[in-house]
Amino acid sequence: MTTLDVVRGTAARVADAVKIYGVGGTEVRALDHVTVEFPAGRFTAIMGPSGSGKSTLMHCAAGLDTLTAGSAWIGDAELGSLNDRRLTLLRRERIGFVFQAFNLVPTLTVRENITLPLDLAGAAPDQAWLESLIEVVGLGDRLQHRPSELSGGQQQRVAVARALAGRPQVVFADEPTGNLDSRTGTEVLGLLRRAVDEMGQAVVMVTHDPTAAGFADEALFLADGRLVDRMERPTAASVLDRMKAFERRRS
Amino acid sequence: MTSVTFRLSLRSLRAHKRRLAGTLLSILLGVSFLTGTMVLGDTLRANFDTLFADANAGTDVVVRSADVLDSPGSAGGVRAPVDVALADRLRTIPGVAAAEPSVQGAGQLVGSDGKPIGGQGPPTLAGNWLTDGRLNPYRLAEGRAPAAPGEVVINRGAAKTGGLYVGSTTVLRTPDPVPVTVVGIATFGANADGMGPSTFTAMTFTDAEHHLTPKGAGQASSIQVRAAGGISQRELADRIGPQLPSGVQAVTGAAATQESTQQLSGRFLSMFTTLLLVFAGIALLVATFTIHNTFAIVVAQRTRENALLRALGAVRGQVLGATLAEASAVGLLASLGGLLGGIGVAAGLKALFSTLGFALPTGGMVISAAAVLLPLLVGTLVAVGSALLPALRAGRTAPLAALREAGVDRAAQGRAGAVRVVLGGVLLAGGAPVAVLGATDGPSVLLTAGGALAVLAGTVVLGPVAAALAVRVLGAPLPGLRGVSGVLARRNAARNPRRTAATASALMIGVAVVTLFTVFGASIKATLDDTVSKSFAGDLAVTTASFGAGGSGISPKVADALAALPEVRQTVGLGRGVARIDGHGRTLDVTDPARLSGIVDLGRVDGSLDALGTDGLAVSRSEAQQNGWKLGQSVTVGFTDGASGPFTIRALYEGGTLAGDYLITRQAWAPHRVQDADTMVAVGLRGGVPLSVGKAAVTKALLPFGSPQVQDRAEYAKTAASGVDTMLSVVYALLALAVLIALLGIANTLTLAVHERTRELGLLRAVGQTRGQLRGMVRWESVLVAAFGTVGGLGLGAFLGWALVEASDSAGTGSFAIPPEQLVVVLLAGLLAGAVAGLRPAGRAARLDVLRAIATD
Structure with a gap:
């Protein structure tokens, strides 16, 4: 695969994805025949109320969870056919993660946390890339600190740097601003935006915050496990309006 | 305690069954051993008692020399013989139904294969065949009583072992070889093969006098007297007493029986049970660390829950009470299990000692009330005592902690306090010189033992201070070997030094005692070797392969x-x-x-x-x-x-x-x-x-x-030392239990640590740590903790071993030896055991569901 393919092609996609939790009377259909593509070099936001299936979609697309039916792909790799080990290797080589909380390993320094996926793979980091990344996230003077010595915003910036360090095919961010105040949240979202604009990184973000969705190139709306709408170049205001409209329709 | 707190502790018990499994098991093992020791002691005492009572069953009064000659290091005492003619005088005393001189000595039979029978522990006895059927505890099963010179009756056990029958001719070693013909085979009492595992050869009185007494005639070991109907033992003894020459006494048969049992209890049995109790104590001490650690972690993990209780109005005492109630429930339950296990342990130990060559009498198990109540009490107290500090900490939980993020695994919590450094330092600085002083100047075992205890306590107190550094040093090669998973293993082992130290301390004590005995044993062997090579200028040594009371020289x-x-x-x-x-x-x-x-x-x-x-x-x-x-x-x-x-x-x-x-x-x-x-x-x-x-x-x-055995110098030196090896193997078997409990502690701590690091482990898996890497990480952490305990134990044990060897060597002629191979084996075994202890927690960690681990509530 050449860099060109990555830039122009599809970073990740799910086709006809179905995820069912429980059986019989307690059966919950978290995903109901969802088909969606996450293009390379684009920032996609997945929106939806609690229980809409947005987190499930992300977990399945990222290989953290398995689909009941349908298929999930990272680039040209179909995740359903991979065993746990190959899935793990694929995650560390081709996917970056940013979670809402508990993002860093407390016993490792900032620098060690950033290079963790590379170290796990036993791969030598690209020093030049690493330095520029550290400069972008603005943590050059904190590299030898432990996570417990950083603020929440700083911790999340380290997590973003870690997600980008291996230049993955796609970065999945699960409510990355959920535990942050609006100013530090904006900083983190700005970082993700720059990764897309300046590094051509594909980013998929799950959020219920319209302001966060305003940083994306496209917003997808999920409700009751179905893809119900999509919006190009969303803004915080337009997303909020759209969500209010859903609420009215539902009630 | 109110019913609410009690209900809470029961609920929490049920909810955390698995967490407390390790605690339960370590108390159970410790209590099993304690019970086993006590039951074994009771059983043996009762078995021996029955044996001696049977032997004296028909004897009402024993007339013997009053003078017993005893020396330290010799088994039992030696009595002077009495005049045979005394028997005739006794018969004239009214109330005496029968009086018969009895000669008792050592005599070892040679079996049909030319090999001596017995001689490894139980006595090999020879004497005269008592003609009075009631005085004689043996009954003829086959053949007849000895009547002519060279004729003997042997007990059925000896006949079976040696392949001897009525009519067989063989040799009796007294130790001069005496050619004998078996004319009868006897049972002990109605149907036993012998008096316990001992052998007995009965000759005519003239033969016995000739071969077993110094003068060869006119002397007997004692005179056995039977009372006429209606006269009590006491009465008869009182009647005979005044008629005896000076230096000769009359004791009742019951008193003689009691004396024999006491003599055995006082020497062999009490030493034996004390030894076992010491090991039970070590096992329980090690268990204390494991239990303390478990409760400390459980309390830390339950900070939020306890804080919520406090916020809702529970007073300190209630939170404290709930934790203690949990501990006592676990302790009581485990002790009950341990009681049952202990009876099995007693049977197992008896079998173990038999296979190692210490034959013990047979008979049913005897379980006294003390053997039930004491272990029950000790087990429960150990559990409650170990949980006391964590429970106090639980009681002190601030209600506000409910609102904070529960940072249970913070390294800051385990930072060693200044008090700890000072206390540990004082104990070490005070204990080590005292131990050295006791070893070199004096020497005094008591002084050394006191110093050794202080050193041990100091090491345990200083453990947390040393843990972080030690783990970092011992784990230095890990990052190179295992990459970032190695780095993580090393940091995880060092992240809570207090917990690591408490976990490792248990193993450290176990390994220290193992090392102590290994060094001590090696030094004894070296001393024996040295003695032989220094002082034995001959070429060959003739010895008999026997120990204990058996054999005849x-x-x-x-x-x-x-x-x-x-x-x-x-x-x-x-x-x-x-x-x-x-x-x-x-x-x-x-x-x-x-x-x-x-x-x-x-x-x-x-x-x-x-x-x-x-x-x-x-x-x-x-x-x-x-x-x-x-x-x-x-x-x-x-x-x-x-x-x-x-x-x-x-x-x-x-x-x-x-x-x-x-x-x-x-x-x-x-x-x-x-x-x-x-x-x-x-x-x-x-x-x-x-x-x-x-x-x-x-x-x-x-x-x-x-x-008898003929050995050259090297062989002779080796045989002289082989008893040490037998002893060591028994000690190792007993210490294995303490080490096992220590390993349970490591496994338990790690399982709890894995539980509380769930999110972190989930994150590692999400960003690409394979299951194999994760398993390796947990396992290496386990090995590191074990390495800390093992290395510490080796150092401590070697030092204490040296001090003890020097202190007990009052003559200054002993040697001190450190056996490098054996200590390397101990080290490797410690590391390997650490890896094994890490298996289950590592497996649990690897099975974690990534999604649940990283889910945000």
Whole structure:
């Protein structure tokens, strides 16, 4: 695969994805025949109320969870056919993660946390890339600190740097601003935006915050496990309006 | 305690069953061992009691010498014989139905295969066949009683083991070989093969007198008396007492039985059970660490829950009470399980000792109330005591903690306080010099033991301070070996030093005791080896393969028979005897000192060994020094036959040699001896005779003497040390339990740590740590903790071993040896065990569901 393919092609996609939790009377259909593509070099936001299936979609697309039916792909790799080990290797080589909380390993320094996926793979980091990344996230003077010595915003910036360090095919961010105040949240979202604009990184973000969705190139709306709408170049205001409209329709 | 807190603790017990499984198991094992020890002690005591009671069942009064000669290091005491003619006088006393002289001595039968029967522990007895059917505890099962010289009745057990039948001819070693014909086979009581595992050969009274008493006629060990109907034992003994000559006493049969049991309990059994209790104590001590650690972690993990209780209005006492109630429930439950296990342990230990060669009498299990109540109490107290500190901490939980993020695994919590450093430092700085002082100056075992305890306590207190550093040093190669998973393993092991130290301390104590015994054993072996190589100038040693009360020694004629061989330059026999020297019982070596000096190197000799005569002694220099004796001084020697007289110290020699502390000539000893036997005959070959030729010649010459063992110097040194190996293997088996409990502790702590790091582990998996890497990470953490405990234990044990060896070596002739191979084995075993202990937690960690691990509530 050449860099060109990555830039122009599809970073990740799910086709006809179905995820069912429980059986019989307690059966919950978290995903109901969802088909969606996450293009390379684009920032996609997945929106939806609690229980809409947005987190499930992300977990399945990222290989953290398995689909009941349908298929999930990272680039040209179909995740359903991979065993746990190959899935793990694929995650560390081709996917970056940013979670809402508990993002860093407390016993490792900032620098060690950033290079963790590379170290796990036993791969030598690209020093030049690493330095520029550290400069972008603005943590050059904190590299030898432990996570417990950083603020929440700083911790999340380290997590973003870690997600980008291996230049993955796609970065999945699960409510990355959920535990942050609006100013530090904006900083983190700005970082993700720059990764897309300046590094051509594909980013998929799950959020219920319209302001966060305003940083994306496209917003997808999920409700009751179905893809119900999509919006190009969303803004915080337009997303909020759209969500209010859903609420009215539902009630 | 209110019912609410009680309900809460029960709920939490049920909810965290798995967390407390390790605690439960370690108490259970400790209590099992304690119960097992006590039950075994009770059982053995009862078994022996029955045995002796059966042996004396028909005897109402025993008439015997009142004087018992006893020395430290000799088993049981030696009594002077009584006059046989006394029996006739006793028969004239009204109320005496029967009075029969009894001769008892040592006699080992040779089986049909030419090998001696028994001799490994239980006594091999010989005596006269008591003609009064009620006085005699043996019953004829086959054949008839001995009537002519050379005829014997043997017990059924000996017959079975030796393949002997009525009509068989064999040899009885008294230790002079006596040709005998088996004319009868007897049972002990109605249907037992023998009196426990001992063997018994009964001859005619004349034969017994001839072979087993010093004068060869007119003497008996005791006179057994049976009372006429209607007269009690007490009455008869009181009636006989005044009629006896001075120095002879009459005791009731019941008293004699009790005496025998007590003698055994006092020596063998109490030493045996004390030893086992010490190991039970070590196991429980190790368990204390494990339990304390578990509760400390559980309380830390439950901070939020406890804080919520406090916020809702629970007072400190209620939170404290709930934790303690949980601990006592666990303790009680585990102790109950341990009680059941203990009965199994007792049976197992008995079997273990039998297979190792310490034959014990058979009989049912005896379980006393104390053996049930004490372990139950101890187990529960250990659980509650260990949980006390964590429970206090739980009680102190601030209500606000409910609102904070529960940072249970923060390194900051485990930072060693200044108090800890000072206390630990003082204990170490005070204990180590005391131990060294006790070892080198003095030496004093008590002083050393006190210092050793302080060092041990200091090490445990300082553990958390050392843990972080030690783990970092020991884990230094890990990052290179295992990459980032190695880095993580090392940091995880160091992240809570207090917890790591508490976990490792348990193993450290276990390993320290193992090391202590290993070093101690190796040093004893080195000392024995040294003794043999330094002082044994001969080429061959003739010994009997026996220990304990069994066997009968070597015939004193062997030394002369071998000296007559053309290959042999010189021989000397060494016998053992007990005498009272200036009022204290002592063990003497009976030999020909003039011949001894050519074969056994006695070092620098002051005075002359050649002229001891029949009224002279040679004494080791250290023994003389201790008693303040000088050359030419006179001491009083009292013999077993009641005679006593002044002996002059005519020579002083170097101590710590093959010869003991006292040497006496055979001529001086002969008039007073009971049974004449050598324990060893040293042989020097003529120059130019090859060892193999000499050995063959000696072995052939020994055939008529029942083929005792012939060994060259190296073999002899090895046999001398083999008892140490047997002892060590028993000790290792007992210590395995403590080490097992320590490993359970490591597994338990890690399982709890994995539980509380769930999110972190999930994150690692999400960003690409494979299951294998995760498993490796947890396993290596386990190995690191085990390495800390093992290395610490090795160091501590080696130091304490050195101190103890030096302290117990009052003569200054012992050697100290560190066996490198064995210690490397201990180290590797510790590391391997650490890896094994990490298996389950690592497996659990690897099975974590990534999604649940990273889910945000």
